[in-house]
Amino acid sequence: MRHLLSAADLDRTQITEIFDLAEEMSLVQGRPVKKLPALRGRTVVNLFFEDSTRTRSSFEIAGKWLSADVINISAKGSSVSKGESLRDTVLTVAAMGVDALVIRHPASGAPWQASRWIDAHVLNAGDGTHEHPTQALLDAFTIRRHLRRSTPDLMSFDGQTVAIVGDITHSRVARSNVLLLTTLGARVILVAPPTLLPPAIDSWPVLTCTDFDEVLPHADIVMMLRVQRERMSGGYFPTPREYTMSYGLTRPRLEAMKPGAAICHPGPMNRGLEISADAADAANSLILDQVAAGVSVRMSVLFELLGGAE
Amino acid sequence: MTDLLIRGADLIGRGRSDLLIRNGRFVDPADAGGDVEQLDADGLVALPGLVDLHTHLREPGREDAETVDSGTLAAARGGFTAVLAMANTTPVTDTAEAAEHVAALGARDGHAQVVPVGAVSKGLDGVELAELGLMSRSRAGVRMFSDDGHCVSDARLMRRALEYVRAFDGVIAQHAQDPQLAGPAACCHEGEISGKLGLPGWPGAAEASVVARDVQIAELTRSRLHICHVSCAETVDVIRWAKQRDINVTAEVAPHHLMLTTTEVLGYDPTYKVNPPLRPNEHVEAVQEALADGTIDAVATDHAPHARHDKEHAFAEAAFGMLGLETALAVVMETMINSGVLSWPELAKRMSITPAHIARLADQGRPLAEGEPANVVLVDPAARAVVDRAVSASLSRNNPWHGRELPDAVVATIWAGQVTYQKGQ
C-alpha cells in the first residue's frame, strides 16, 4: 500500500488485515516497554495545516511506539496569505528525507495533490470536508469489537444497520465512514435536515431520512456527528434547540434505541447539542473505546504503509 | 511598406479568391504590382480577424503572469486581431487615466488591437459607479464596462449602470454569480461530484437567477446588456426567453465550457478550476446548442493567465482561470465545425463579426472586401496537433488542453495589414 488517502482505497481483505493487526498493536499499550522496533529508522512527519491536538497526538504516539522518528510541523501559518504555495510547503518537507507524510488540511483534495508532487507515502489525516480514513477505520474497528462480543468471529458487517446522524454535508468523517461501512457490508442510513445533506445524495450507496425517530428503532449502531454552532450563521438550521429536539440523541431517544444497539461519536462532542450527557455516558456508548482504538489503528496503518519493502 | 498578396484563400467558405493588402486595407487584387510579398493560401480558409470580448492581460499589476505584449502575442497565435482587456488589473481600470494607460500599452506593445474594458464600479467594489462617462470620452473610447471577477449584485447599481451607459451606446457585461448562492469559496458545480469531493458547490441557479434579474432591468431601462461566460442550461433558457421578448441582451461562451465537464476536477487539479465552473455534460450540450442557434452570440475566451505559484495550492485555495487565446479557435472548430453544427460563415459571425459589433469596434469583423481594414486570419481546416502547454506565447502555463489532440489551424494572422503571426516563424 503506497498511500492511504481515501477509505475507498481499501477492500474487505485489507480492512480485516488492518483490524487484526490493530488488535495486536493494542496489546502494546499494556506492556512495560511500549515499543516495537518495526519502523526504526523511518521518519514520519505530521504536516498539519489545521489545528488538531487529538489526531496529531494519536499519530505521534502511534509512530513513536513503532520506533519511528516523528516530527510535528504545524503549517497553519504557511497558507495562501503568506505566499507559500502548498506545493512549496510539501516539497520542502519532503526534501528533508521523509518516509511518510501525514497530512491534515482544511481544503479537500490537498493530500491527493501532495501525493502527485512527492515520492514519500502520504496518509490523509483529514482533508477539508472530504475524507478522514483513519477515523473511519477506528470507528469500524470499535464497532467490530463491539459486535464480536456477541459474535466472536465476525468478519463483516452484513446485516448491520448503521445510522449516521448530523451535518453530513460538511463531514469528512461521514464520507469516509459511508465508504468503509458499505465495503464491510453494512446498511448505512444518513439522517439529517435537508440543508445538511450533500447534493445528489441519491448517487451515494446509502439510504437517507430526515426523520431520526423513524430510523432509530432500526439502527444497530447510532453514529452521531458533531454539529458546529458556526453552521447556524450559514442558516442551515434555525436554532440549536430545534436541532437538538429534531436530530439530537436525547434521553428519550436513548431509551428508544434497539436493544443491543451502541452509540458512536468521532468527537469532540457538543454535549447537549447533538448528544445528551446521558447518551455520551451511557453503558452502550462506544465513544471512549473509539478514542482508545485510535492509536492501535494508526499503528496498524503506519506499519502497513512503512513496514515492508519500498 | 510592401503590398501583401494572399493567394487562393477560401474567403469564409464562399469560394477561392486572392486578397491584396496595401497600407492596412484590402485593395483590388488585380492591382498587384511587381514588388509584392506573397503568401500562398491554397487550401486555407480566410476569416475576418477574430475578436475576443473577454481577456485578462494582467498588465498593469501582474506582469509575472502576463503582459500586453505576451498576451496579444498569444492572441495573434490564436488568430485574434482584437482583444478586450478586462478591468480587474492593479490598479483597476476605473478612470479615464487608467483606461488610457492600458490603451497606450496596447498601442506600444500590442500584437492585436487592445481595447480596455472599464469597471462598472469604483475599485470593483460593487457599491459606487465608476467614471463611466469619462472613460468613454477618453482616448481609450471605452464602450464595454464590466466588474468581471465580481458580480454586480446590487440591483440598483446595475440599473443605474445600464441606464447611464445609454448616453454613449455603452454595454454592461455582467459576471453573473449571486454571492449568496455561490460565494467566493464556491469552486465546483454543485452536484454529485462536489458532494463526493467535498468542494463548495456553485449551482447553475446562482448564475441564471442574476441573469433573470438583469434582463428584466435591461428591459426596464431599454439598455444593452451582455452576459459573460454563460456556463449552464438554466442561463441559456433565460436568455432565450429574453430574446423572444426583444430584450437587448447578448451573451458569450468560453471555449472550455463548450467541451470540458465537471469530471475534469476529479483529481483535484487546479488547472481545471475556473469561474464559473465546468459543468456536467447536459450543460455543455445546452451551451453548444445555444451557440449554434444564436441564443449565445459569441465565443469569448476569458483568457486568465496565472503564475504557477498561484495555481499550486490546494484546489479550494488556488486561483480561478484557464488560458484560452491560443486554443479557442481549435476548440470551437472541434466542437462546432468538425461536428457539422456550424459553417465557416457562422463561425466568423460568432468569433469576429458579432463580437466586433457588441464592442462597437469599427475596424474589426468587417467583410474581406476592397476598402475594408485588413484584419484577417488564415486557417488550415485539416491540420491537427497535440497541445503542448510548454509551447506558448503566454507567460503562464495553466492550459487545460495540454496533451489533447486538437485542430492546429491558425497559419497566419494579419492585423491592420501587418502579419502578427505566421506558423513556422
Place this chain on the structure above:
Amino acid sequence: MDSRVILDADQIARACARMAHQILEANRGAENLVLMGIPTRGVALAHRLATVMDEVEGARVPVGALDVTMYRDDLRRQPTRAVGHTHLPVDVDGSTVVLIDDVLYSGRTVRAALDALGDLGRPRAVQLAVLVDRGHRELPIHADHVGKFIPTRTGEHVSVRLAEIDGIDQVSIEQSGDPVRGGT
C-alpha cells in the same frame, strides 16, 4: 522437487516426549516455567510439550505465543508481512521462559524472539527448544533442547508438518534448488 521423510509421526512424538523430559530435568521441575511458542508451529509444539509435562508432573505449565514479525531484521526487504498473535499467559518477570520453534537454522528468528521477549519483561532465564536443528547458524545462537539434529545443505528446505495445522505429522527435506532461504 525431490523429498525424503526424516521423521514420521511416531518419531516426532518420541522426540517431543524426550524434549519435555529434558526440559523438566534441566529445570528441576515445572516451577516458574513458561513455554513460549514462536508462531505458527512453535505454538503447536509448545502445547504438545505442555501436555506431556502435565502427564509426567501433573503440573500445568503455562503456554504462550511470541510473534516476532515486528522484530525481524529483514522487514524492509520484503512486502509488509502479516503479524501473528502474541499471548503472555503469565508475567514473564522472574520466570524461566522456554522458547519453542520447529526449525533452528540461521538463528535470526531466535534473535528476534529474544528482543521481543526483552520488551515484555525480564525473565530469570531463557532457554531454547527446537524440534529440528539443521545447522548453518549465522548468529551465535544455540539450542538447549533439540528433537533431532539434521545436517542439511543450504539448497535444501526442511519442511515440518504438524497435524494441528497441516493434517499430518511429518518432517521432510526437500531439494528446492534455491540456495537462499529465509530461515530461522
